[in-house]
Amino acid sequence: MKIRDARRDAAIDRMADHLLAVGLAGTSLRALAAAAGTSDRMLLYYFTDKDALLAATLERVAARLTAMLDAALPPGMRLGFAPLLTALWSAVGMPALRPYMQLWLELATGAARGREPDRTLATGIMAGFVAWAGDHLDTTDPARPAALLLAIVEGGLFLDAVGHRSLAEAAVAAAVAPALPPAPHAHTSEP
Amino acid sequence: MKIRDARRDAAIDRMADHLLAVGLAGTSLRALAAAAGTSDRMLLYYFTDKDALLAATLERVAARLTAMLDAALPPGMRLGFAPLLTALWSAVGMPALRPYMQLWLELATGAARGREPDRTLATGIMAGFVAWAGDHLDTTDPARPAALLLAIVEGGLFLDAVGHRSLAEAAVAAAVAPALPPAPHAHTSEP
DNA sequence: CCGGTTTTGTAGCAGACACTACATAGCATC
DNA sequence: GATGCTATGTAGTGTCTGCTACAAAACCGG
Numbered sequence: 001m002k003i004r005d006a007r008r009d010a011a012i013d014r015m016a017d018h019l020l021a022v023g024l025a026g027t028s029l030r031a032l033a034a035a036a037g038t039s040d041r042m043l044l045y046y047f048t049d050k051d052a053l054l055a056a057t058l059e060r061v062a063a064r065l066t067a068m069l070d071a072a073l074p075p076g077m078r079l080g081f082a083p084l085l086t087a088l089w090s091a092v093g094m095p096a097l098r099p100y101m102q103l104w105l106e107l108a109t110g111a112a113r114g115r116e117p118d119r120t121l122a123t124g125i126m127a128g129f130v131a132w133a134g135d136h137l138d139t140t141d142p143a144r145p146a147a148l149l150l151a152i153v154e155g156g157l158f159l160d161a162v163g164h165r166s167l168a169e170a171a172v173a174a175a176v177a178p179a180l181p182p183a184p185h186a187h188t189s190e191p
Numbered sequence: 192m193k194i195r196d197a198r199r200d201a202a203i204d205r206m207a208d209h210l211l212a213v214g215l216a217g218t219s220l221r222a223l224a225a226a227a228g229t230s231d232r233m234l235l236y237y238f239t240d241k242d243a244l245l246a247a248t249l250e251r252v253a254a255r256l257t258a259m260l261d262a263a264l265p266p267g268m269r270l271g272f273a274p275l276l277t278a279l280w281s282a283v284g285m286p287a288l289r290p291y292m293q294l295w296l297e298l299a300t301g302a303a304r305g306r307e308p309d310r311t312l313a314t315g316i317m318a319g320f321v322a323w324a325g326d327h328l329d330t331t332d333p334a335r336p337a338a339l340l341l342a343i344v345e346g347g348l349f350l351d352a353v354g355h356r357s358l359a360e361a362a363v364a365a366a367v368a369p370a371l372p373p374a375p376h377a378h379t380s381e382p
Numbered sequence: 383c384c385g386g387t388t389t390t391g392t393a394g395c396a397g398a399c400a401c402t403a404c405a406t407a408g409c410a411t412c
Numbered sequence: 413g414a415t416g417c418t419a420t421g422t423a424g425t426g427t428c429t430g431c432t433a434c435a436a437a438a439c440c441g442g
Contacts, residue, residue, distance in 0.1 A: 004389075025216060026304075030429085038390090039390080041390070041392090049431095102303045105299060105300045113293055122353040122354065147361035147365060150358070151343050151366075154350065155344070158299055158349060159341065162314055162316075163310060168342060170339075171338040171339045173335060231400085235400085240400095240401095
């Protein structure tokens with residue numbers, strides 16, 4: 001029972017790479033098997049289902065992502081709202097994280113339609129992000145700022161995804177600027 | 192050449208309903224044809240491709256969405272950052288708009304991977320949203336606040352999609368609150 | 383070396399998919 | 413009424429999908 005688990009685990013790693021490369025929609029048992037160096041027959045020997053296989057692989061991907069985030073902003077480091085937002089935004093903008101963001105978006109799409117295992121996985125991953133943001137904020141009550149921070153980052157990723165990266169950067173810049181929204185009906189003096 | 196165009200147009204409307212109901216991934220020529228009351232054969236007579244068909248249908252969906260947004264917040268109405276954000280957030284939270292948001296997310300997923308026609312369509316739709324936000328803000332230079340507003344709304348929709356609606360609401364509440372982020376390193380006096 | 387369990391290959395199933403070839407029905411114009 | 417164009421039905425094509433039946437190989441304790 002050891003060999004099976006070891007090969008199964010190795011397959012998960014290779015399949016995670018493949019999933020990051022082609023996305024959830026663009027994959028198939030045969031393609032995943034080729035990427036993992038086995039046959040579809042074996043994948044269904046290791047896993048009961050394609051869904052179970054994808055769930056395990058997506059969990060591996062999530063673990064990698066949180067590891068990379070921890071590397072960029074180690075746990076225990078606490079920052080104010082603006083510095084944390086800046087740091088997190090530049091972290092998720094790293095080219096190495098691009099496939100992760102694409103897959104994250106795809107998982108959220110499935111979750112929005114209530115599909116499983118997408119929904120459960122996505123909710124859990126996002127809960128992890130919430131905890132992460134709360135742990136990195138130096139505010140007394142981090143709940144609301146953490147929510148806003150995550151909304152801005154996810155929103156920025158979304159704007160970037162639809163081809164408006166500069167808009168996303170403007171949003172982050174606006175959120176970081178001191179007096180965020182100029183007081184309503186009060187025009188700034190700069191022409 | 193008139194009958195063809197009329198029926199083609201009617202088919203687009205029915206297919207838009209179907210697309211909103213089941214999403215891009217869950218559809219097929221046969222299902223679309225059934226929803227439109229024709230045959231797949233006819234759909235490929237009206238359109239050159241499945242892609243062309245989807246592009247036309249998605250444009251129809253986008254037109255409907257902007258019409259609904261204009262109904263909720265008529266053009267010409269200008270607001271400050273916080274009121275506009277509140278109004279827009281409650282507008283996109285309407286149950287009738289839920290399928291639109293799911294489809295919008297799905298389109299963004301395709302756009303993130305550079306797939307066509309998703310990419311072009313999504314970029315154009317988002318450009319429309321940017322113009323819409325700029326037109327509804329009463330600030331002198333609406334570029335940055337508009338970007339932030341869109342990022343928060345899209346981010347909130349994303350948080351909602353992954354099952355964290357209350358988090359999304361907290362984010363909007365935080366963005367609307369007067370002194371958005373408590374000054375960095377300065378703890379509020381409330382315990 | 384033998385017998386049973388674990389691991390793997392081969393071949394295929396039944397269904398869905400986008401798309402096409404071909405023929406026909408309806409209609410209009412001359 | 414012949415001719416030609418538009419509109420539609422029938423019946424497929426080849427390919428891909430997740431998954432399975434069956435059997436052979438490999439391994440391991442006795």
